[in-house]
Amino acid sequence: MPVHRPRTARTRTARSGHSAAGVLLAVLSALALLVALPGAAQSADGDDIPPRGSARMGQGVIEHDGQGGRPSGGDAAQTEGVDVSSHQGNVNWSALWNSGVRWAYVKATESTSYRNPYFAQQYNGSYNIGMIRGAYHFATPDTSSGAAQANYFVDNGGGWSRDGKTLPGALDIEWNPYGAACFGKSQSAMVSWIQDFLNTYRARTGRDAVIYTATTWWKQCTGNYGGFGSAHPLWIARYNTSPGELPAGWGFHTMWQYTSSGPIVGDHNKFNGAYDRVQALANG
Known part of the structure; x- marks a missing residue:
């Protein structure tokens, strides 16, 4: 005949232990899920890190250089332009054209893994409305080589053709929104x-790429290197009444x-010259 023993304190403790372990496991699983959610990552200082691919031209300019006034005018002829990315979605190019915008740059790629899902609407739409347009690449020097990113850029919309309506590709090199400002590189390595990116882009397209940057970043992350100015047009980022000091x-x-x-959509820009100078840059 089986012997029925009453539950002992040890039995109750063991079962309670299993219950506690289950609760702990559930909590840890929930925390792991939260960390895995897009945009949930945090940097070492606690700031939210945006999802990869979401970076856009000028993202770090306000944080590092501040937002100042509008251009103060002057006598020199300037031509209005915009730059857009996936953040703007489908762009109303007619409204921009009617407001006086005559040229545009569209984000094509980032690193070697991201392509702007709105690229066709933005790149072709600006062209079809009559604008001179070009494409830009958001650089992430900590993820792959300059050559690899230049090739990815050219292969995914960053090319150039002598049609009088296509600007040379632009390299957007600025503060890293995902981590260390200089992407973990020394000034010489940057x-x-x-140089690796620029050389590869020229070999693929026959054009010298435009360099988009901010003077403060350039000083910090390249040591204010002065060797690119003779061949590469400068696109300076400064949200103030004038472009201010330029990189070396x-x-x-x-x-x-x-x-x-x-006033309508996108970041706004001034080309340092009349419309025929925009055409000249497009024609090479």
Whole structure:
């Protein structure tokens, strides 16, 4: 005959232990899921890190350089332009054209893994409305070589053709939104990475790429290197009443991004010259 023993304290404790372990496991699983959600990551200082691919031109300019006034005018002829990315979605190009915008840059790629899902609407739409347009690449020098990213850019919309309506590709090299400002590179290593990108882009397209940057970043992350100014047009980012101090090697800027809050959509820019100078850059 089986002997029925009453539950002992040890039995109750063991079962309670199993219950506690289950609760702990559930909590840990929930925390792991939260960390895995897009945009849930945090940097070492606790700031939210955006999902890869979401970076856009000028993203770090306000944080590092501040948002100032609009251009103060002047007598020199300038031509209005915009730059857009997936953040703008499908763009109303007619409205921009009617407001006086005559050229545009569209984000094509980032690293070697991201393509702007709105690229066709934005790149072709600006062209079809009559604008001179080009494509830009958001550089992430910590993920792959300059050559690899230049090739990816050209293969996914960053090319150039002598049609009078296509600007040379632009390299967007600025603060890293995903981590260390200089992408973990020394100043000399950063210069080498940029040179690798530029050399590859020229070999693929026959054109010298435009360099988009901010003077403060350029000083911090390249040591204010002055070797690119003779061949590569400068697109300076400064949200203020003037372009301000330029990086070493450039005696003048070709384009100036002066605000991230355009009257219609996108970041707004001034080309340093009349419309025929925009055409000249497109024609090479």
